[in-house]
Amino acid sequence: MNHAATQETQHPLLVELVTEELPPKALSKLGKAFADGITTGLAQQHLLAEGCTTTYFATPRRLAVTLSHVLKQAPDQPFAEKLMPVKIGLDENGQATAALKKKLDAKGWSHLQPENLHTESDGKQDYLYAKGTAQGAPLAQGLQKALEEAVANLPIPKVMRYQLADGETSVKFVRPAHQLVALLGADIVPVTLLGLEAGRTSSGHRFMGQQSIGIQSADTYETQLTEEGRIIPSFEVRRDTIRKQLETHANALGHTIGNDPETWALLDEVTALVEHPTVYTGQFDPAFLDVPAECLILTMRLNQKYFPLFDPASGKLTHQFLIVSNMEVADPSNIVEGNERVVRPRLADAQFFYDTDRKTSLASRVEGLASRVYHNKLGSQRERIERVRAIARHVAEKIGANTNDADRAALLAKADLNSNMVGEFPELQGIMGGYYAQADNEPAPVVNAITSQYQIRLESSVNTSNEAAVALFIAERAETLIGIWGIGLVPSGERDPYGLRRAALGLISAFEQLAAGEYLKPGQPNKLTITGLLEFARSTFRDTPVSENVVAEVGHFIYERYRNLLMSEFDRTVIDAVLELEPPLNEVHARIQACTAFAALPQAQSLASANKRIVNLLKKANANLQTVDPQLLEEPAEQALEKLIDELEPRAHQQFKDGDFRGNLMTLSGVRDAVDQFFNDVMVMAPDPALRDNRLALLGRLKQLMNQVADISRLAQ
Template sequence: MTSTTHITQALLVELLTEELPPKALQALGAAFAQGIRNTLDKQHLLEPDCTIDLFATPRRLALRLGAVRMQAPRQTYTEKLMPAKIGLDSKGELTAALAKKLAGKGLSQLTAADLIHESDGKQDYLYAKGVADGALLADGLQEALDYAIANLPIPKVMHYQLADGITSVKFVRPAHGLIALWGDTVIPVSILGLPAGRETRGHRFMANRPITIKTPHTYEQQLDIEGRVIASFTVRKDSIATQLHAHAKRLGATLGDDPAVAALLDEVTALVEHPTVYVGEFDEQFLAVPQECLILTMRLNQKYFPLFDPDTGKLTHRFLIVSNMQVADPSHIILGNQRVVRPRLADAQFFFNTDRKAPLASRVAALAGIVYHNKLGSQLERVERVRQIARYLAERLGVQTQNADRAALLAKADLGTNMVAEFPELQGIMGAYYAAADGEAQDVVHALSEQYRIRLDAAVNDATLTAALLFIAERAETLIGIWGIGLVPTGERDPYGLRRAALGLISAFEQLQAGGYLPIEPTLRLTLSDLLAFTTGTFGAHPIAADTAASVQHFVYERYRHQLAGDYERNVIDAVLSLEPPLQQVVARIQACADFAQYPEAASLAAANKRIANLLKKADDHIGQINHEQLKEPAERALAQTVIKLKPQAEAQLAQGDFAASLATMAQARGAVDTFFADIMVMADDPAVRANRLALLADLHNVMNQVADISRLAQ
């Protein structure tokens, strides 16, 4: 007779529900499947090579495991019970407390003689050791279902009553059926008041009838043929994508390259069980409205895929509908969707035309009535701060302040428009359209449209300079203001996007440098520390914590550290960022430092530098100036002469932004440094000699660490 531990078959589990939240469907499906799979695996009910197939539709979560045992193999166990003095009485028999514990662990058959005594170093403990029968699939699957349901990432729980009219349960949506099929056998489990069976239901409209699943391997085929349901999320998504691209190609159009297309594809896949794509269109008069408005309302409200001209990228008057119905004559579906979208587009047209009746600049005063933050004042107060910062930036870069100031003045004016009130996602975009209609300068218009970007990814030029200045000013104001009132990012929480703002600042400095507005040297027109200090002073009546600028600066460099980690060695990054050099110099310094680390002299100089740093930390006395007349030993005189010779050359190269040359110059000091430490006792008994040698090392340390803290290269 074959042991049940050697019998394996496929297992199918399906939970049939009301329509699940589309944006959460993929996460729910993955969590449901993995929760069951992992729990069964821990109970040794799965073969090592067991495959898993995930299924998720708007009305069901399911999985199929390829090789599942009816019973797990026998398992050895070790159970730590309790101290022997508590578990055994004076006669060596089980106490009531131990007997109860054994019963709770399913080990009530054990006697005192079966238990093992072991010391944990303090007292004797009783252990139960042995070999037990493996878990049964029915028990293991019940535990797995309970775990999976309890740990689903449910966005919002519903309470509903079961058919008995008394019992209530909690789940994301009401559940109506449960399949637990091992081969052709139903496993007797239950969840949410539903006993397991083998019956599911087909498409709500095209095949709303019971379907009896024969085996786990017939699940997809039966649902497809009998139920008009494509069970696999991936297969359904691929089908939709294929249909979308085929229709777009036939119409000589494209879906565009906006990342929102991929997100919408995921969402509509979670809305349909049998997708069919149809073509709709709207009146071409609506194309006079900014296309972002039309695109947003079609994607956000109607889940349509707008189509674009492949040559110009402009929106066309056609769109694609992903329907949950496949019918011979889809005209009523198409016309119905066209009727639905028309008032949406008409609303957008009305908002746009109404907003244009008032110049954008006339809306600035109304920002006084919109709170930015109760500790930082209104949006108008914020605008005035950003204006000051934008003008400061322009002055430091030696360019006209007028357009930077104008862009900052108008940046938030569209918050009071009808269009932005309806579609907050269009902030900045609509401001740019209205500014263009008002005849504002082109670089001002561009600045308004670009202000909400995450980062700058192209070298700044004359046409984009105003946008860059507004971009920097807004992020500096946000970082100082929000940080200054104590709303510091913690863990994963960063509700005001300070990490994003810091990375944006970094990118802006990089692109200003790439465009020639922030040359690495000889003149530092703008530094992060200067910018943050100035920004702090713009808050006036709104007190900011005294250490805010310094804290924000450290925060920005820490974000830079994370950003650079994938491209450079950690010790090289640390060597440069420990000095917090001007942002526009960071990459050049790191590249120079990475090259220097390959020099044969690098390891020795780094080790010496680390030793010097430790000696200087231990020095009790103030480090004074070098008295060259007191340098008596040849090694210390040689080192002093080396510093005198190399220091001006290294400093000149640093001033020219030639960091690699500056480091190469200091590499020439290796011989003198090695000889010094071989021959000289720095911490001499004579205080004057000791102080003079420390002063010499301090001078060497300063010039060696101008580009980076070389000691951090020591391994």
């Protein structure tokens, strides 16, 4: 931004583009991108004065921005442009060559002579430079460029092409544009966009405000739209206005709008649908509350954009809801009654689907899944179910859970895909399955497993009440990873259509929560391991060959996802040291915490460097390490090191077995002096092969002992 501009040359700037209704879910993002693009474009051309602030506006029918301090013309700017090597630009007489003349002509500098150019060396050869002062761009020129670039770079979900009024010219934009306003202070800036010439005329609310509003100046824009147009142009102000009205109405009724992510997502959406929000209260027949609340909530939010109301004490859905209208009227009865009439058949449909679905048991729907394709290379949903059942039984057996419950939950898990309710609302998969399983008097663990199967991750420790749910959760994700990865559909960049990254994070959370519930214990061999799980999952694909390397590849993928997950919490070096060993998933957190404490010790760097040296020596040796022969330990330093290893080894092993990873590393930190002395006094690669191999064997034993918790060499800086 320019710091030398005077008050006389600075003015507020308004740019507004009035359009047909913009896509609501993209509106906020479009508004911010439009404002940021214009701000960036003007800043690059030095047209913004010091202290300039940007305010963005976005309504269903407009994108706009105001900038507080903008210059009529950018100050002159010094420039220096590298042209070409002197030996190419000048002949032996010092005159311009044809190549230099062509370059200068192209730049508009044909008036420059060789004596006007500057010579500088880059250390290898001399170059010709053109230096001077370029006249600053006038605002109209700079804004035109910024406006075109901002529109070209908008994150438009889907571009449409439409014809202009001349009947010949076509332009592309997210929606047809009708008016362009560009004012510097009170003066129109002569720019064009999408076939429109800038003026000062904007549009108000379709029914409540002036249809044509002459904006007096950039400073009066927001006030005029609010007072004359009956529009709240700021997305943020409008959103806050709606939120406050919703809370006021809910509190007056003794209810709440809830605090889940879907509530706030709906708030963003309705903010993008109205220009003058007014909240009213509606209600429906309480008899509909016999239908599962999720069905009613979804249809009200998804189809009608209503805010369901809940009892604050019990959290249960009530028969009242809030409507965000685009009209403020003295008597809203017609609006309320109209919305109540509209929602009634929606809720009746949900009730019909629910009542009809319950006439058919969930179990009897399973065979119908044979006609539902899961993937053309992996068979039907019915075939998939059999694989998931086998894996779920395997997991249940390994963690000591009821295998019958796990098997039953896996059998019924996808049966609701053939229900009317899920056919209408795919978002209710699993939720409806749980309701229908409960209606069929399935065991509580089975109902719980079906209901919770679509969680992104497990958030609470495993206990006897959710063992079957955990078995199903793990089984489905393991089957997905092995199957989809095994047929070559590996995530690439941002593309992950089968949710393999999410499945990997889900498995990680399951192992963490199994550890929290003490089903998996650190330092001890556990029946359930990630490698064993993936290998078993692969064995279930009997009729559908998957790639031979899929277990190793998916295993590495899971650890990479874990690495990314841990990056926000721990040091990258420590994470790499632990994950280099790909330890049991349930031990990763404890090992990282232990390694973090170890890395802070004064002796850590010395030991890490020594460990790295040991690793390099053992790599070079390529020897089949033998047992250490005490008789061949000639030097006092190697004898002392072996003695210390003998002393520390039992304690370190026991600490590791007990899951005391911090204690293990603290114990091994005591070898630093002995290791330093060893490398000072002992020639490892001795000429005598017997001595050399024995010393390498001693180092191999030390490496194995030191790297139980993590690859300590990765801590070396």
